[in-house]
Amino acid sequence: MIRPRGTTKLAAIALAAVVTTVPATAYAAGGEGGPKNQRDSSSSRGGLQNGKINVETRVQTKVNGSSGPAKPGKLSSVDGDWTPPACWYEPAFSPKEIEAKVKAWRKVKLFGIGDFVGDVFDGYYKDGEPYKDYNLDKQGEGMFWAAAVNPNRKDDPEANSCDKLPFWVPESETPKEPLAVSPKVLAEYAYDELPLPKTEIxxxxxxxxxxxxxxxxxxxxxxxxxxxxxxxxxxxxxxxxxxxxxxxxxxxxxxxxxxxxxxxxxxxxxxxxxxxxxxxxxxxxxxxxxxxxxxxxxxxxxxxxxxxxxxxxxxxxxxxxxxxxxxxxxxxxxxxxxxxxxxxx
Known part of the structure; x- marks a missing residue:
């Protein structure tokens, strides 16, 4: 059995090569487009896209001031060089959920791709480079953070800039990753969610x-x-x-x-x-x-x-x-x- 080892980038490259050869119907592990019978509650948020594991964001928004029944208006920043973030990293998976995701991938039997992808993930999350046994001994002590795409900007090329595989962050610690979700990232995301009234003079x-x-x-x-x-x-x-x-x-x-x-x-x-x-x-x-x-x-x-x-x-x-x-x-x-x-x- 092949156990590829190496860095996050090496794993991502290997997975990208796999993704380009896998039909949409073969996306397992709860990925978008994956068969419903291959999804479970522990992996329903994650999808493998272009060598990355993305998740649907759990960020919630609430309108505190109401400007009437108008639909949200699309704000354009007066600063042409600035836009709200297209993606960020947020807490996504427990150790058990990462393990379940790999097991789900192994159920894909098309050309042996499921086992290949499973081996890549095992080499990264199970065999000690950089994680061991999916951090199962740290269950409840932290989360694996994964890339989440701003649903308002999913077609923005910058949505692909969060290209890291899920990484471990201990409970109550703030990751050093610049694109990790933070109050400012949430504020910038809310920029896209402001329900402005129609400009009807x-x-x-x-x-x-x-x-x-x-x-x-x-x-x-x-x-x-x-x-x-x-x-x-x-x-x-x-x-x-x-x-x-x-x-x-x-x-x-x-x-x-x-x-x-x-x-x-x-x-x-x-x-x-x-x-x-x-x-x-x-x-x-x-x-x-x-x-x-x-x-x-x-x-x-x-x-x-x-x-x-x-x-x-x-x-x-x-x-x-x-x-x-x-x-x-x-x-x-x-x-x-x-x-x-x-x-x-």
Whole structure:
């Protein structure tokens, strides 16, 4: 019987070679795509993908502030070089569960692949390089941590950056691995889970306006308020709360032939409101937030884009917390602009 030995990378390379030759129906050990009759409660979270054992994350989220029934909006970071983590490592398997996973692999009889993969894992977790007997003598004293993919970013190439095989972490110890789950990682994950309201502005006139007529723009004060999400990992003290607070509205009229109010096109929040509702008697006033079109849209319409900038902060009971990159979330609205008709007598 072959007992490959060596480092994590060597084992991963060997497993990668196996994975590329195994049909999807042969994924055992509770892997995604594995036959249901080969799954059990001890291995249902794990799957062998591209030479790695990945697990479905156990991180849970809870919305603490509600912004109404709006579906979660996709925040775009104003920092183009930053995104929430695509993967991390989290506590996943007890010694008995790792052992059960290897036994499940040995049930795959296709071309002897099951035994080959079992031998690779035995060489790593059973025969003393670097573990012995799956750490069964340490049952209850720690967990094997495995790679978990952010479900919001599973198609992100960075989701493959967590390429280590499950590694042992004693109870109450923090692994030195930079991608190990932590309050900050949870806060960054919660960034993706913030349920933001649709950026649907109110305009006056609504739908159709006239050339050189200022159009007032504002946002519903009740909808645009702070919203926060708490992300936590069950059975640990790892938790973080990420909060989004609207700070401004950016207007892009959809044409160069327009004037925005203010000139920057960015309307700040004043007294908790973005913009000011139009009312009778304000016709000759300049809107604090709005747009004036200088040319007709002809037979079509202009695509006005309204984007809200959100300030993002996070807190935790175990770490100081701080700021995360501001986020933007916007939407387009069609605006028809007509010429003012004059009557010739």
């Amino acid at each position: 109110t305009m006056a006139p609504d739908g159709e306006t006239k050339v050189n007529l200022p159009t007032w723009i504002w946002l519903d004060k009740a909808k645009f308020r702070k919203v926060s999400v708490t992300a936590s990992l069950p059975d640990t003290n790892l938790s973080a709360t990420t909060t989004a607070e609207p700070i401004s509205l950016k207007i892009n009229p959809g044409t160069k032939d327009a004037t925005t109010y203010p000139a920057s096109g960015e309307c700040p929040i004043v007294d908790g409101r973005i913009g000011e509702p139009w009312a009778k008697g304000k016709a000759k006033k300049t809107p604090p937030c709005g747009v004036k079109y200088l040319r007709s849209s002809g037979d079509g319409s202009y695509k006005l884009n309204a984007t809200v900038t959100w300030k993002i902060t996070w807190t935790s009971t175990t770490e100081p917390g701080g700021r995360l990159p501001d986020g933007e979330f916007g939407a387009d609205q069609n605006v028809t602009v007509k010429e003012i008709q004059s009557i010739n007598r």
